[in-house]
Amino acid sequence: MEIKQTGFQDLLIIKPTKFKDSRGFFLESYNENKYNQLGITNHFVQDNLSSSQYGVIRGLHYQLAPYAQAKLVHVIKGCIIDVVVDLRKNSQTFGKSFSIELSEENGLQLLIPQGFAHGFSVISEEVLFSYKCDNLYNKEYEKGILFNDPQLGIDWKIPADKAIISEKDKKHPTFNNAEYNF
Known part of the structure; x- marks a missing residue:
């Protein structure tokens, strides 16, 4: 097993x-x-x-402390762009986003600590x-940040006319107006 740093x-x-x-193949996922x-x-x-089809964008989701969640995420089938935003006020990367392609092919996992908003977009037929x-x-x-907040500038790798987004996710506040307590 290899661990790589992300700069966050x-x-x-x-x-x-x-x-x-x-x-x-065989791998021990945890x-x-x-x-x-x-x-x-x-x-x-x-x-x-979760199961989703091409074009689905889920996020950006998180829970406030004391119910904040760290997550260990990976793809079983298909391919996604996984995105996180650092909401930890005292962090050097506060307000910055990180994205990575996770797929059944590359087998990568992402360990997301508490204090991050999380989302993903589906770039394969299904995932x-x-x-x-x-x-x-x-x-x-439960809280969220608007997936297409211009301040964050996240590239979900999905054309706007192909994006499938829940009504709930379309109504999240922007980063500057979001509630967080990390």
């Missing part, structure tokens, strides 16, 4: 070891002991799986997206 404190790219042969040995000590309490959370979902603390 505690935001890590993880490449699990993949064993391939004529039958296909092993608490191995992750702990590498300094990743999150205690994950909820697993989620199965899996993520572990270190805190349970709490609707009362």
Whole structure:
């Protein structure tokens, strides 16, 4: 397993070891002991799986403290552009975004610490997206930032006429008007 730094404190790219042969492949997508040995000590309490089609943009989502969630995300099938925005006021990367292509092909995972907004866009025909959370979902603390906030300048790699966005995500405030407490 390899860990790569992103330039954002505690935001890590993880490449699990993949064993391939004529039958296909095997990889261990999560092993608490191995992750702990590498300094990743999150205690994950909820697993989620979403299915989406090409053009879907989900996000940017987060939960306020004390229900903030760290996430370990990866793609089971297909390909996405995964995007995070640092909402930690004392961070050197506060207000900056980071994006990465995650796919079944590259097998990469992204460890997103608490204090980040998260979203993704689907750039393959369909996607199965899996993520572990270190805190349970709490609707009362759920927040979001407008996916196309010009201040953030996120390139979702989806043409505007092909984008599929929920009504809820279209109504999130801009970064400057969002509520966060990290």
